[in-house]
Amino acid sequence: MLTVMSDTHHLLIVWHSKTGNTERLKDAVLKGARHPDIENVEVRCLHTSEAGPDDLRWAHGVLLGTPENFGYMSGQMKDFFDRTYYEVEDELKPLPFAIFISCGNDGRGAVREIRRIVKGYPFNEVQEPVIVRGEITEEGLERCEELGMALAAGLEVGIY
Numbered sequence: 254m255l256t257v258m259s260d261t262h263h264l265l266i267v268w269h270s271k272t273g274n275t276e277r278l279k280d281a282v283l284k285g286a287r288h289p290d291i292e293n294v295e296v297r298c299l300h301t302s303e304a305g306p307d308d309l310r311w312a313h314g315v316l317l318g319t320p321e322n323f324g325y326m327s328g329q330m331k332d333f334f335d336r337t338y339y340e341v342e343d344e345l346k347p348l349p350f351a352i353f354i355s356c357g358n359d360g361r362g363a364v365r366e367i368r369r370i371v372k373g374y375p376f377n378e379v380q381e382p383v384i385v386r387g388e389i390t391e392e393g394l395e396r397c398e399e400l401g402m403a404l405a406a407g408l409e410v411g412i413y
């Protein structure tokens with residue numbers, strides 16, 4: 254039997270945005286993850302409503318992006334966890350992951366609560382969260398681009 258080995262790494266981005274700010278961050282994260290110098294990483298970028306257990310089974314690394322709402326992640330990001338936890342609980346190896354947040358003036362509650370939940374998956378946080386407070390700035394977009402690039406490059410060279 255012929256076994257074909259693939260060295261392609263899979264990076265999953267799951268995001269939600271109500272008014273478009275986190276979506277802009279996601280675009281920057283995606284741009285970084287798809288940097289032309291990174292050749293062996295396939296990126297799957299899904300709105301929370303489209304993402305499910307099979308996407309987590311496919312992934313070798315995960316990026317999660319959400320607004321902070323009422324000191325928490327968005328309801329749709331929570332729904333993504335609710336819909337996937339039991340389905341993948343016993344199947345996943347620890348996955349490298351990182352968080353990006355758009356918020357008014359805080360963001361820490363969303364980060365804290367995502368961290369609590371992902372302990373159960375389990376994910377390993379390999380980069381500091383990117384929190385962009387207030388208006389989306391070029392500097393914030395650059396940090397997101399760097400985050401996407403860091404995850405993809407890290408998967409490619411096998412440091413995670």
Ligand SMILES: Cc1cc2nc3c(=O)[nH]c(=O)nc-3n(C[C@H](O)[C@H](O)[C@H](O)COP(=O)(O)O)c2cc1C
Nearest residue numbers: 270271272273274275320322323324356357358359
């Ligand atoms: C219902 C609601 C609750 C919010 N709660 C918080 C909050 O607890 N902390 C904060 O910093 N910003 C809060 N915000 C501000 C949003 O996080 C901010 O506007 C963010 O950029 C929205 O991202 P989006 O455009 O991707 O939906 C809240 C906004 C809404 C609409």
